[in-house]
Amino acid sequence: MPLIVESHRLNSATLLRRYGQARVLDVTSRGVEPWIRVSPFYPHGAIPVPFSPGYVGASVEGIWQGLKVFERADVDISKFSVTTMKGLKRSVRANGPVLGHREGVHGTRLLGYLDARYTIYLPTYLWVIEHNLQAEIATLRQLSANETVILLDYETNADVTNLQKPLSHAALIKLYIENLWPNANSSSTSIHQSK
Structure with a gap:
């Protein structure tokens, strides 16, 4: 079926x-x-953050949002620890246009949307x-x-x-x-x- x-x-x-x-x-x-x-959005906890040894996140969405980089805001590791399933999104209105996703908390490279899907979200x-x-x-x-x-x-x-x-x-x-x-x-x- x-x-x-x-x-x-x-x-x-x-x-x-x-x-x-x-x-x-x-x-x-x-x-x-x-x-x-x-x-x-579900807070399973202890999810490894890609390219970030020693960092874990509560949810997939928290990791995805936390590694997002905006014109006026870089990585936000506070999103990794959100367990309420609320307040995870980071807005363009508050932070300016999205520039990409950082390849790890301390990474120097910004990933485009497709690369970020393959190397952050999917894994x-x-x-x-x-x-x-x-x-x-x-x-x-x-x-x-x-x-x-x-x-x-x-x-x-x-x-x-x-x-x-x-x-x-x-x-x-x-x-x-x-x-x-x-x-x-x-x-x-x-x-x-x-x-």
């Missing part, structure tokens, strides 16, 4: 019309246990999957073997190279389960989205 990624904004009537009876799981930061744990989220989400992955494999499972996320973009849209962590979970985890050497990866 299929594992499908859909927008959190769709109502249950639309999902029912598109897919019939299906198990719908909200994997966003507004989801319930255990699926909220799949959110990059960090993969670490969380492999160290903190194996029970949820096993459950998803079991469920999707017997019924249609829909993962609701705010984003549905599964193409790492599509920089126009934020990357969907639900799509990354689907790719992981299907053994299609994206890497910098593979061609653009995307999942089929029903329209």
Whole structure:
């Protein structure tokens, strides 16, 4: 049976019309246990910060935001320790345009958006999957073997190279389960989205 990624904004009537009876799981930061744990905002703790020996973060999003560099603000390691799933985002309004992501807390190189996805976001989220989400992955494999499972996320973009849209962590979970985890050497990866 299929594992499908859909927008959190769709109502249950639309999902029912598109897919019939299906198990719908909200994997966003507004989801319930255990699926909220799949959110990059979830504070698993002790997540290694890429290119930063000795530094760990509470969440994937905290690491991603913490290493972001703006015109008027550099790395913000305070984001690494946020455990409330709130106050993680750093705004362009307050900090000026984004210049890139620093290659580590003390790195001298700024990474462009695509390089940062491949060397910061993907490895960090993969670490969380492999160290903190194996029970949820096993459950998803079991469920999707017997019924249609829909993962609701705010984003549905599964193409790492599509920089126009934020990357969907639900799509990354689907790719992981299907053994299609994206890497910098593979061609653009995307999942089929029903329209």
